Amino acid sequence: MEEETLIPPESQPPISEELDSDDDADHPMPDMPHQNPSSPPSHSDSDSGSDDDDNDNAQDKLQLQNLEAELSTNPSNYDSHVQRIKLLRKMGEIEKLRQAREAMSELFPLTPAMWQEWARDESSLTSGDEAVHTIEKLYERGLFDYLSASLWCDYLSFVLQHESSVREYSPDGISxxxxxxERALTAAGLHVAEGNKIWEAYREFEQAIFHTIDETDVQAKEKQIQRIRSIFHRQLSIPLVNMSSTLLAYKRWEVKQGNTLDTESSNLDGISSHVASAYKKALEMYNARVHFEEQISGQDVSDSERLQQFINYLKFERSSGDPARVQVLYERAIADFPISSDLWLDYTHYLDKTLKVGSIVNNVYSRAIKNCPWIGELWVRYLLSLERGHVSEKEISSVFEKSLQCTFSTIDEYLDLFLTRIDGLRRRISFTGEKEDVLDYSLLRKTFQHASEYLSPYLKNTDGLLRLHAYWARLEIKLGKDLVAARGVWESLLKICGSMLEAWRGYITMETELGHINEARSIYRRCYSKRFPATGSEDICHSWLRFEREFGTLVDLDHAVQKVTPRLEELQLFRSQQESKLIDEKENNFKNAREKRKSVSDITDGQSPAKRQKDATQNQKQVHGKDKAQVQNLTEKGKMVERTQVDKPDIKNDIQKEAVPEKAKVYTDQCTAFISNLNFKATSENLREFFSDVGGVVSIRILHDRFTGKSRGLAYVDFTDDAHLAAAVAKNKEMLLGKKLSIARSVPKHGRRENIGHNVENKHESVEGSMESREPQAPQSAAGKRRVDDFQMKGKNTFAVPRNVRALGMTSSKPTTEKPDDENPKSNDEFRKMFLKG
Structure with a gap:
């Protein structure tokens, strides 16, 4: 077999590498032709023990010590294993050499050349039936790793020469x-390039048996002739190299049996029709494949090109529909490219779809994970294949534990492995009918616990960890029949992902589906004041109100409204404050940019064009650097949650505009439609096209969240007159991008509005997603405005009570001053009535 060195991917242990020792593979170990394994190596007392030899031995020992030190710290270093074996073989250290080979074979598959070398070394050092049995095991192990016709030929030759029963042609030996x-023909008999070697060896063996039969035993001789003829016919029906030579050999053999055939030509005259027909078909098949064989065996072709030629060859072979030929070609490909993960994945996928023999598929998977242990998908599919083959729980558990010792490229691969293992345990517990295979649920719980501890540090606040715990809690109820344990699962998740809204929702959903309304309500009370990303804080408040409408009493609903309302007011106030600060900051940036452009223009009037261009570039970079610092400072001062960089490009674009806005635009919303339930992916173009049949669209404003930059599902559309507006409102409840729009005439508030620049939305308050207009509010006093501007959120779960709402039972010790009626603080009941009325 042609030898080559295969370099594995970086950061992964190499899987296969041919030894550059053709001569070593063909000859026994040097200086030790026939020694007893337990005896020390012999040394000549001649002049060969010179100083040069001593120096070489010292260098070899030092190199060996370095290699062993390297392997003690990094056992997965493939190259060090190879070098140690070479060095020990050169030094003649028999026992250490055996140990080194065994250690390497435990971690990596050895190449056919390495197995041939190992077997030949052992056969040159030992003799006897026991030694023959040991060497046969070595050949069997080598044949398991990769397909190799040459290794099969070596194995057959060794058995024919050293197995006494075979050598003596006893019935047991012949059998x-x-x-x-037959095993060799099944494995490699279809190998187009090298399979003929096994067929020829088989015929020679049967010919030798024929010559041992007594001439007087005509019946036995005739039976043996038919056996040899059958092997010829089988070989002639298979596309192999040198088919014409095989045909001529068959003719010559038939002539010796007394048949008249033309042994000088390759015509089929005199050959039975069924043999001739099979030969013609095989020859056509060979001619269709010969160009593929030439391409994959080319000497001047790069590895990548050869791999691509193998893939093309495989596509052709799969189209022919012969699974046995496809499997042999896959085996040939992986023997040449053992660390090609795509090749292994494709091979195993083909076997899963085509081959129903579980043992064969499992053997291929076991070799795949040994060659490419860093591919999580191979381990996952191996576990599934073992489950299909109904192997024992002990074997599946062993494979799973080995998979966790590997290094995968992503944490999701580990999650997939755990979920696959859990799926298999669940199926065995739920659907197995055999008592001896029934597993205890504690094993499933233990696996979940292992997964949680293993993955939690890497999957905090991710959907993957949520999926794992939701699955766990569901099985605790369904299979474990333990509600307390299920609640414990959710509580443990909340300790890790307490800022993840979906974790709380999943817990609430479980309690609601089980009919535990009070428990679900208590969870709402725990989380409604928490701070969640994006609009999560508002969403959980609205979710609680919807929950009480569907499951609670009126008292429960009133209590939820009392709790949720100040929280929503606080969130709305906080967002307005941040938006206002951001708008002020932008205005300052505009002014600074305009002043800098003016100053640059004045300075550069008297400069050369080249100097002016250089200074302008430097000033622009300084402006941009200042903008970044200002945005970062704003984030720190406002204690805002981490945002995406959606706002940064807006500031840059505004600075780079040639025309600085003289005055921020103010929207009066006097002829405006308010759109809600808008698809988050909808754009202004989508809305303009939606109202194209109405016409009269002046401008479109889609509202975005200031923290994430994502659409809030709300928009304002300005029209030229009331007629167009009325036509637009008539399109209420029509679909846009899969969502039914709610369209109403915008009713702007009187007094101060916060719709400058980015047009802060009309304060259409919503409870449970319904847009309900509230009563106009009086303009704020100066003191009230100052209180709003100075407002800061405090604490982890703070929900500020509005300044004009007094908590139940709260009294003020400070003297009160008379205020106009419209500025008197409202009581809690008055505030609730006003809210419900709206």
């Missing part, structure tokens, strides 16, 4: 040899 030849 053993024939079984071995």
């Amino acid at each position: 053993k040899a024939r079984d071995l030849f």
Whole structure:
């Protein structure tokens, strides 16, 4: 077999590498032709023990010590294993050499050349039936790793020469040899380039048996002739190299049996029709494949090109529909490219779809994970294949534990492994009918616990960890029949992902589906005041109100409204404050940019064009650097949650505009439609097209969240007159991008509005997603405005009570001053009535 060195991907252990020792593979170990394994290596007392030899031995020992030190710290260093074996073989250290080979074979598959070298070394050092049995095991192990016709030929030759029963042609020996030849033909008999070697060896063995039969035993001789003829016919029906030579050999053999055939030509005259027909078909098949064989065996072709030629060849072979030929070609490909993960994935996928023999598929998977242990998908599919083959729980558990020792590229691969293992345990517990295979639920719980501890540090606040715990809690109820344990699962998740809204919702959903309304309500009370990303804080408040409408009493609803309302007011106030600060900051940036452009223009009037261009570039960079610092400072002062960089490009674009806005635009919303339930992916173009049949659209404003920059599902559309507006409102409840729009005439408030620049939305208050207009509010006093501007959120779960609402039972110790009626603080009941009325 042609040898080559294969370099594995970086950061992964190499899987296969041919030893550059053709001569070593063909000859026994040097200086030790026939020694007892337990005896020390012999040393010549001649002049060969010179100083140069001593220096070489010292260097070899030092190199060996370095290699062993390296392997003690990094056992997965493939190259160090290879070098140690070479060095020990050179030094003649028999026992250490055996140990080194065994250690390497435990971690990596060895190449056919390495197995041939190992077997030949052992056969040159030992003798006897026990030694023959040991060497046969070595060949069997080598044949398991990769397909190699040459290794099969070596194995067959060794058995024919050293197995006494085979050598003496005893009935048992003949039977053993024939079984071995049939196995070899099954594995490599379809190998187009090298399969003919096994067929020829098989015929020679049967010919040798024929010559041992007594001439007087005509019946036995005739039976043996038919056996040899059958092997010829089988070989002639398979597309292999040198088919014409095989045909001529068959003709010559038939002539010796007394048949008249033309042994000088390759015509089929005189050959039975069914043999001739099979030969013609095989020859056509070979001619269709010969160009593929030439391409994959080319000497001047790069590895990548050869791999691509193998893939093309495989596509062709799969189209022919012969699974046995496809499997042999896959085996040939992985023997040349053992660390190609795509090749292994494609091979195993083909076997899963086509081959129903579980043992064969499992064997391929076991080799795949040994060659490419860093591919999580191979381990996952191996576990599924073992489950399909109904192997024992002990074997599946062993494979799973080995998979966790590997290094994968993403944490999601580990999650997939755990979920696959859990799925298999769930199926065995739920659907197995055999008592001896029934597993205890504690094993499933233990696996979940292991997964949570293993993955939580890496999957905090992710959907993957939520999925794992939701699955766990569901099985605790369904299979474990333990509600307390299910609640414990959710509580443990909340300790890790307490800022994840979906974790709380999942917990609430479980309690609601089980009919535990009070428990679900208590969870709402725990989380409604928490701070969630984006609009999560508002969403949980609205969710609680919807929950009480559907499941609670009126008292429960009133209590939820009392709790939720100040929280929503606080969130709305906080967002307005941040938006206002951001708008002020932008205005300052505009002014600074305009002043800098003016100053740059004045300075550069008297400069050369080249100097002016250089200074302008430097000033622009300074402006941009200042903008970034200002945005970062704003984030720190406002204690805002981490935002995406959606706002930064807006500031840059505004600075780079040639025309600085003289005055921020103010929207009066006197002829405006308010759109809600808008698809988050909808754009202004989508809305303009939606109202194209109405016409009269002046401007479109889609509202975005200041923290994330994502659409809030709300928009304002200005029209030229009331007629167009009325036509637009008539399109209420029509679909846009899969969502039914709610369209109403915008009713702006009187007094101060916060719709400058980015047009802060009309304060259409909503409870449970319904847009309900509230009563106009009086303009704020100066003191009230100052209180709003100075407002800051405090604490982890703070929800500020509005300044004009007094908590129940709260009294003020400070003297009160008379205020106009419209500025008197409202009581809690008055505030609730006003809210419900709106």
